[in-house]
Amino acid sequence: MVSARPAVQALPAYKPGRNPADVAREIGVERAVKLASNEVAFPPLPAVVQALATAAAETNRYPDNGAVVLTRALAERYDVDPAQVVTGCGAVMLCQQLAQSYNDPGTSIAFAWRSFEMYPLLAQVAGARSIQVPLVPGRPGGPADTHDLEALAAAVDDTTRLVFVCNPNNPTGTAVRRPELVRFLDAVPAQTLVVLDEAYREFVTDPDVPDGLELMRGRPNVAVLRTFSKAWGLAGLRVGYLIAEDPAVADAVRKTHVPFSVSMLAQAAAVAALASEDEVRRRCAAVTAERERLTAALRERDLDVADSxxxxxxxxxxxxTAELAGALEARAVITRPFAGEGIRVTVGTPEEDDVFLTALDDVRSGARVA
Structure with missing residues (x-):
């Protein structure tokens, strides 16, 4: 019998957000609201739709393996050399490439926990040890929801090749601020690569939360990871990118990529999205305004919700967690539960969020499902 590696056999299956059509069919309603996967509710940008229509006529050809047009556009946008930029099939693929590039069995990857659920899986596949540093309360008397950067720096040892700092943190939404992050970066040994995972950077409104690219400059062991899946609305096309201060880091990650993994359509869409930045900013502003409304509504219901x-x-x-998430799903609202810890709720449209709030009120009042 052919067997996979023990580390692979032991891997838990990744659980994406449930399909709303499936949930609606199961419970016999016309429509379910999906607030589980942190997608933006806006339709694709008009320029993206046009770019996809144009590129579709060439899909009998392989895509540009180096995503040269997109790489140059990103380099120009962020004022870096193209040699510092790596594109990939979503940010998560770049996380995997980082582990493949820097971790051998016997090495380690350090990160806060809870954080992005793929970090420990990446370590397991690479045969590396996970160093998980517990979150701490971000405010007096609050729940553990924020990076403890001092403890994370102290946990780094001679085996640590990678450190992930998810800022803002997924799934808690909290963010570390400039002084703490600067002290952390200065404390990490030069031989350890720090990856600032900024998948949600475009939604940051706190001026004290730094742009990782600013802190990266002048630090050869720092790289910044971002994605087009969230604010840019390309979740279905899978495009992420890494910018490294040291081009040698980018080159190492580039060597582990799966050939042609950024499709022709994905690259065309990402380039068109970058050219539509003003519209993306307007959409992000609408999301953050709705985030504030939703946060206030939850606090009015005596729920302890941190500033996201x-x-x-x-x-x-x-x-x-499990009981509440199940009850919400029975009322056609799909959220993302983390058993024993909490529920992550995507900011949807005002109408979707009102459906969620109504369902939440029904659950908490003990109302039966029709």
Whole structure:
């Protein structure tokens, strides 16, 4: 019998947000609201639709393996050399490439926990050890929801090749601020690569939360990871990118990419999205305004909701998580539960969020599902 590696056999399956059509069919309603996957509710940008229509006529050809047009556009946007930029099939693929590039068995990857759920899986596949540093309360008396950067720096040892700092943090939405992050970066040994995972950077409204690219400059062991899946509305096309201060880091990651993994359509869409930045900013402003409304509404219901800097909010409901998420889904609202810890709720349209709030009120009042 052919067997996979033990580390692979032990991997838990990744669980994406459920399909709303499936949920609606199961419970016998016309429509379910999906607030589980941190997608933006806006349709694709008009320029993206046009770019896809044009590129579709050439899909009998392989895409540009180096995504040269997109790489140059990103380099110009962020004032870096193209040699510092790597594109990939979503940010998560670049995370995997980083682990492949820098981790051998016997090395380690350090990160806060809870954070992006793929970090420990990446370590497991690479045969590396996970160093998980617990989150701490971001405010007195609050739940553990924020990076403890001092403890994270102290946990780094001679085996640590990679450190991920998810800022804003997924799934709690909290963010670390400039002084703490600068102290952390200065404390990490030069031989350890720090990756600032900024998948939700475009939704940050706190001026004290730094742009990772600013802190990257002059630090050869720092790289910044971002994505087109969230604010730019390209979740279905899978495009992410890494910018490294040291071009050698970018080159190492580039060597582990799957050939042609950024499709022709994805590259065309990403380039068109970059050219539509004004519209993207308007959409992000609408999301953050709705985030504030949703946060206020949840606090009015006596829920302990931290200030989020992402396009989702975190409900730290602990042992009630599974029951609450199941009850919401029975009312056609799909959220993302993390068993025993809390529920992540994507900021949807005002109408979708009102459906969620009504369902939440029904659950908390003990109303039966029709």
């Amino acid at each position: 800097q992402a396009n989702f909010v975190w409900l730290p409901v602990g042992e009630q």
